[in-house]
Amino acid sequence: xxxxxxxxxxxxxxxxxxxxxxxxxxxxxxxxxxxxxxxxxxxxxxxxxxxxxxxxxxxxxxxxxxxxxxxxxxxxxxxxxxxxxxxxxxxxxxxxxxxxxxxxxxxxxxxxxxxxxxxxxxxxxxxxxxxxxxxxxxxxxxxxxxxxxxxxxxxxxxxxxxxxxxxxxxx
Numbered sequence: 354x355x356x357x358x359x360x361x362x363x364x365x366x367x368x369x370x371x372x373x374x375x376x377x378x379x380x381x382x383x384x385x386x387x388x389x390x391x392x393x394x395x396x397x398x399x400x401x402x403x404x405x406x407x408x409x410x411x412x413x414x415x416x417x418x419x420x421x422x423x424x425x426x427x428x429x430x431x432x433x434x435x436x437x438x439x440x441x442x443x444x445x446x447x448x449x450x451x452x453x454x455x456x457x458x459x460x461x462x463x464x465x466x467x468x469x470x471x472x473x474x475x476x477x478x479x480x481x482x483x484x485x486x487x488x489x490x491x492x493x494x495x496x497x498x499x500x501x502x503x504x505x506x507x508x509x510x511x512x513x514x515x516x517x518x519x520x521x522x523x524x
């Protein structure tokens with residue numbers, strides 16, 4: 354099924370160690386599993402946010418996959434605090450490509466101070482994009498992960514250790 358898939362990955366300091374490894378592995382698996390006729394982008398966030406590809410999302414191809422995987426391998430937990438709202442708002446403000454329904458995949462340990470604002474942002478934009486959430490590591494915010502997916506008309510999963518990544522991402 355073709356669509357635009359945007360991966361929003363937490364690179365805040367709390368994601369250091371095993372959590373960033375699980376997030377990178379999950380993201381790599383997602384990218385390798387994309388449908389042929391799809392568009393994609395990766396957005397890193399922490400105290401600030403950064404799109405892997407400025408402008409429109411990339412058309413999925415072997416070249417764009419390999420280029421993206423090389424960059425994802427270098428991701429570290431070096432973006433400061435956990436501030437999802439700005440990055441998510443920028444994604445929702447980005448023009449939707451006709452014929453490519455958008456899905457956003459949020460990978461985070463989910464500890465934010467403005468959970469209700471983030472959930473409200475997802476809910477008010479769920480006509481534009483479905484939001485799927487993956488909680489990385491033990492102790493992630495149950496509320497953000499479960500309610501974020503519910504508000505975004507998506508599903509949620511929790512990945513406690515790297516041995517679960519494949520099963521949970523495929524789900």
